Amino acid sequence: MSRMIVVDPAKCTNCRMCELACSLMKTGAFAPSQSRIRVHVFAEVFKHIPLACFQCATAPCVKVCPAGALVQEDGLVRFVAEACIGCRMCMLGCPFGVIAFDSAAGVIAKCDTCDGDPECVRFCTPHALEFRESELADVPKGRDFARRVAEAAKG
Amino acid sequence: MAQREIVIVGNSAASLAALETIRRGDATSPVTLVAEEAIPAYSRVLLPYLLSGERQDLALRPPDYSRRMHARMLPGRRAVEIEADALVLDDGTRLRFDRLLLATGSRAAIPDVEGIDTPGVSPLKTMADALRIRAQLPGARHAVILGGGLICLLVVRALLRVGLSVAIAVSSDRLLTRMLDEEAAALLQHRLAEAGVRILTRTDAARIVGRDGRVRSVVTAAGEVLPADVVILAKGIRADIDLARAGGLATGRGVLVDEYLRTTRPDVFAAGDCAEAPDMLVPGKTTIPGTWFEAVAQGETAGANMLDLSRPSPGAFKMNVMEILGIAVASMGLTQAPESDGRVVVRARDGTYRKIVISRDRIVGAVLVGDVSEAGPIAMLIRRGLTLSELKPLEPSQPIRYADLALRQPSVLSRQNLTNCH
Numbered sequence: 117m118s119r120m121i122v123v124d125p126a127k128c129t130n131c132r133m134c135e136l137a138c139s140l141m142k143t144g145a146f147a148p149s150q151s152r153i154r155v156h157v158f159a160e161v162f163k164h165i166p167l168a169c170f171q172c173a174t175a176p177c178v179k180v181c182p183a184g185a186l187v188q189e190d191g192l193v194r195f196v197a198e199a200c201i202g203c204r205m206c207m208l209g210c211p212f213g214v215i216a217f218d219s220a221a222g223v224i225a226k227c228d229t230c231d232g233d234p235e236c237v238r239f240c241t242p243h244a245l246e247f248r249e250s251e252l253a254d255v256p257k258g259r260d261f262a263r264r265v266a267e268a269a270k271g
Numbered sequence: 272m273a274q275r276e277i278v279i280v281g282n283s284a285a286s287l288a289a290l291e292t293i294r295r296g297d298a299t300s301p302v303t304l305v306a307e308e309a310i311p312a313y314s315r316v317l318l319p320y321l322l323s324g325e326r327q328d329l330a331l332r333p334p335d336y337s338r339r340m341h342a343r344m345l346p347g348r349r350a351v352e353i354e355a356d357a358l359v360l361d362d363g364t365r366l367r368f369d370r371l372l373l374a375t376g377s378r379a380a381i382p383d384v385e386g387i388d389t390p391g392v393s394p395l396k397t398m399a400d401a402l403r404i405r406a407q408l409p410g411a412r413h414a415v416i417l418g419g420g421l422i423c424l425l426v427v428r429a430l431l432r433v434g435l436s437v438a439i440a441v442s443s444d445r446l447l448t449r450m451l452d453e454e455a456a457a458l459l460q461h462r463l464a465e466a467g468v469r470i471l472t473r474t475d476a477a478r479i480v481g482r483d484g485r486v487r488s489v490v491t492a493a494g495e496v497l498p499a500d501v502v503i504l505a506k507g508i509r510a511d512i513d514l515a516r517a518g519g520l521a522t523g524r525g526v527l528v529d530e531y532l533r534t535t536r537p538d539v540f541a542a543g544d545c546a547e548a549p550d551m552l553v554p555g556k557t558t559i560p561g562t563w564f565e566a567v568a569q570g571e572t573a574g575a576n577m578l579d580l581s582r583p584s585p586g587a588f589k590m591n592v593m594e595i596l597g598i599a600v601a602s603m604g605l606t607q608a609p610e611s612d613g614r615v616v617v618r619a620r621d622g623t624y625r626k627i628v629i630s631r632d633r634i635v636g637a638v639l640v641g642d643v644s645e646a647g648p649i650a651m652l653i654r655r656g657l658t659l660s661e662l663k664p665l666e667p668s669q670p671i672r673y674a675d676l677a678l679r680q681p682s683v684l685s686r687q688n689l690t691n692c693h
Contacts, residue, residue, distance in 0.1 A: 156674040165674045179288065180567050182316035184331065201320060204599055204643055208564060208592045211651035212673045213644060217599070 118191025127244035130164035134236035141235040152227040169227040177206035281374030282306030285543025288570030309347030323429035353518025370577040377508035377544035386479030391486035394504040411500035418505035419446035438469040450602040530583040532573035542569035551586025560589035601643040604636030632658040
């Protein structure tokens with residue numbers, strides 16, 4: 117069982133510290149647009165949902181990458197920047213839309229869990245983000261996410 | 272599980288996806304993969320990068336792949352006949368099969384033009400093509416590309432990178448007619464022109480002129496002489512259906528398959544560029560998407576059905592994404608609204624373009640230029656065929672984000688087949 121970033125939308129306060137922490141860690145600047153985790157706001161139900169790569173067990177992005185730049189390894193979908201040609205096929209394949217593009221580098225940008233110590237989680241004071249083993253790691257993670265979102269919307 | 276003898280013809284996106292799907296469900300049945308090219312599987316998408324020198328190694332899988340996959344590889348062999356229970360190869364070998372997959376891909380269309388055999392004139396479809404063109408590049412100054420499809424644009428990028436001047440001659444009125452609408456194509460052509468690329472529309476090559484054993488120029492139908500040290504043929508592809516025909520399978524433009532990727536013979540399947548499958552978006556029609564993405568998806572579906580998992584595909588539709596000179600472009604499904612009952616939602620500003628095509632309350636297509644971050648969620652929506660009202664209702668003028676869909680319709684993910692690649 118692998119550890120993953122587990123989101124509890126009910127606890128998210130939309131403070132966006134995760135986006136700042138991630139972009140600082142990954143790009144050296146406070147640039148939310150370059151963050152690998154993004155908070156989606158749903159004004160009509162007063163909800164905020166942080167979303168990053170689910171590290172799918174059978175990942176569509178890995179399957180469609182024509183350049184060998186995405187590989188499945190130790191429960192992670194690992195990104196090999198040197199192999200990426202910037203074609204964005206993975207962005208077409210990922211139904212969650214969690215793969216970003218780094219226009220400066222000409223390659224994609226995605227969550228790598230900061231090698232097992234995700235910066236976004238460290239800075240999430242309301243504890244909406246946790247990095248832990250998930251009993252749901254074996255089922256499609258998006259499905260779990262959808263359930264959480266539905267619960268959050270009700271609550 | 273009962274053992275089946277499985278034979279796969281082809282060694283690219285569809286075949287590898289099928290092989291890997293088969294191995295996820297069946298670790299032990301003997302699988303043999305026959306490939307015409309005598310080299311390990313490589314990424315055709317990367318061929319332009321071989322031209323530009325940005326990539327040397329195009330291998331799609333690690334060197335120990337066949338051992339890991341428990342598969343016997345027969346590279347450099349051509350399959351010539353399909354018998355009742357065996358595939359016959361060009362050296363006379365008979366491979367017995369219970370399940371056969373044809374993933375023979377496609378060949379470059381070669382226009383019937385005087386001088387087409389002149390050295391320095393080539394399509395860019397295989398590794399051999401790429402190496403041949405690369406050998407012509409030292410000292411070359413001018414390139415002409417005939418045809419304006421996806422390959423054309425990938426080649427433009429590579430040729431500009433190595434410092435050639437590039438002219439594109441297309442018979443249609445714009446580039447990428449299959450992938451983009453007029454507005455999106457105009458944006459792209461503007462960017463190419465800025466980069467110094469000359470685009471001649473409604474123009475065909477009348478003659479290719481060589482001297483001293485290599486190409487010198489292309490003469491257009493209008494009589495204009497375009498200097499050319501290298502000519503790339505990008506006039507599209509034709510499904511390779513020779514083997515299917517020899518085996519008596521029904522063919523049209525491609526090998527005809529049903530929603531299970533099954534041909535007219537129940538133990539023979541086809542996937543990828545050679546397969547002509549039901550069109551998901553135009554009922555009653557068939558399509559050959561001819562894209563890497565769909566080849567992977569079809570390979571997976573065929574692989575599952577070769578194990579009798581009875582997994583229907585929702586049908587095929589074309590879907591592609593690329594970047595040219597810093598502009599990202601994505602196209603999915605229909606790029607124009609069906610006349611009878613369609614509408615479009617368009618937003619164009621600051622060099623970006625977003626068009627969502629809707630028919631019968633469903634999103635059936637999209638064209639995105641500049642920002643393609645919505646491409647994945649939109650592609651999923653098209654494939655799932657959810658109506659906008661089911662999505663409580665979804666307003667297509669707003670950005671389409673996954674979390675939004677999950678919030679509006681949690682069942683978006685509660686069913687199987689979240690994506691085609693799964």
